[in-house]
Amino acid sequence: MSLFWRIFGLNAVVLGTATALLLWAPVTVSVPVLLTEAVILVGGLVVMLVANAALLRWGLAPLDRLTKLMTTVDLLRPGQRLSAHGGGEIAELIRTFNAMLERLEQERATSSARVLLAQEAERRRIAQELHDEVGQSMTAILLSLKRAADQAGEPLRGDLHQVQEITRESLDEVRRLVRRLRPGVLDDLGLVSALTSLTHDFAAHTGLQVTRRFDTELPALTTEMELVFYRVAQESLTNVARHADAEGVIVALHRTGNSVVLSVTDDGCGIKAACEGAGIRGMRERALFIGARLDVTPAPRTGTQVRLTASLPRKP
Template sequence: MSLFWRIYGLNALVLGAATALLLWAPVTVSVPVLLTEAAILVGGLAVMLVANAALLRIGLAPLDRLTRLMTTVDLLRPGQRLSVAGHGGVPNLIRTFNDMLERLEAERAASTARALSAQEGERRRLSQELHDEVGQSMTAVLLGLKQVADRAPEPLAAEVRQAQETTRQSLDEVRRLARRLRPGVLEDLGLTSALTSLTTDFATHTGLEVTGRFDPDLPPLTSDTELVLYRIAQESLTNAVRHSDAQHIRLTLQHEPGEVMLRIEDDGSGIRLEREGAGIRGMRERALLVGATLEISPGEKAGTRVSLFVPATEENA
């Protein structure tokens, strides 16, 4: 039954019941109207209005649920669907909306995969240029400064050595940026070694206590899955350092029944969950690429906990 005929039928039912009561009820209307008769008529009208409102509420409830979902749906949290039963205008509308959500989620996942693939390619190119061009140029500058320092008199030699030390620190920073842009250790030594290097690097350059605990019995994962795990760990550590005022960060990677869990937890000031920034939404997009689930919640005592659950399926093996 279409929505029009459903609403028409509900109103016809109420009006028909009222007409039947007027026909068979021993009630007459005097002229002028008596107070008791007016009370009965007003009471009947009130009953009609209440019954009509209740029936319309029941009939339009699926549209209310659809409206609420349309205002809150988020493609980064897939699987939000409305239950539907029966046939007709409203069930068909809900089915169409559910199908549209499936298409949008599939298109969003495909476009995100292309965008992130292009981003990783650009990162590899920049890392290679930093390593090959900038790194080699700064190395040549270091060698030239060393030769000048060896031949210069002592007051000038001290200044040259100071410039040499500054250049060496800048070269180390360039190499660190190149490693962050393209984690070569992930490709060469695997996920555990890459995460160990990442925690060590963050602890060295931030002065925070960053500890890692890694399960030695991890199932085999695809390169895309390992890259997603690494990037989410990297972004979570960066957020903890920038925004949480944390002193200790704990990173855990372990194998649980049917899934691999990555967890980053700090003891900072916590995170506001009312509005997610670009970094968190970027992590959600990466998680969708491998069918993972990302959860962000307060820690046990304080701070923020980021948990990523990657299904250990054949696609990720």
């Protein structure tokens, strides 16, 4: 039944019922109208309006649900759909909207994949240039400073040694930047070793207690999946250091059924669901890239838990 005929039918039922009551009820209207007759007429009008409003609310309820979904839908949280039963304009509208969401989610996933791949390629290029150009230049400066310090007398030698230490610290910082931009251990030794190195550096620089819980035997993952897991763990630890005001964090990686789950749980002040910033949105983009699900929820006791769940790749 179309929307027009549905609304027309609902009003016809209400008006027909009112007409039948007027025809067969023993109530008459005097001139002038008596108080009891006015009360009966006004009461009947109120009942008729309430019944009409209730029926229209029932008939238009699918449109209300559709409007609510339109205003709250988030393409970074795929799978939000409305059920459409039967025929008519409303059901067809809901099916069309669901199909549009499907296309938008696919296009978003494709565009996000292109952006993330380009971003990783740019990270790799910058890391390579930092390693080859800046790193080698600073190494040459250190060697020159050492030769100059060995040949210089006091107090110039002490000043040169101080410059050496500053240059060495700068070189170490460049190397840390290179590892953050493109973790070579991820390519060479795999995800578990890369996460171990990441958490070790994080604990050393922040002073937080890091507990690692990694399964010893994990299934083989694609290069894209390993990179997404690493980047999500990296961003989660960065958020812990910046915002959580925590004392410790647990990083876990394990297999659950046909999925691999990464969780980063801190004991800090927690996060509100409405406070998702660019970092969490970026993690959702990466999760979408590999078809994974990202959940940011309060931890079981206190703090925040970031949980990334990805299905294992199908064997050919």
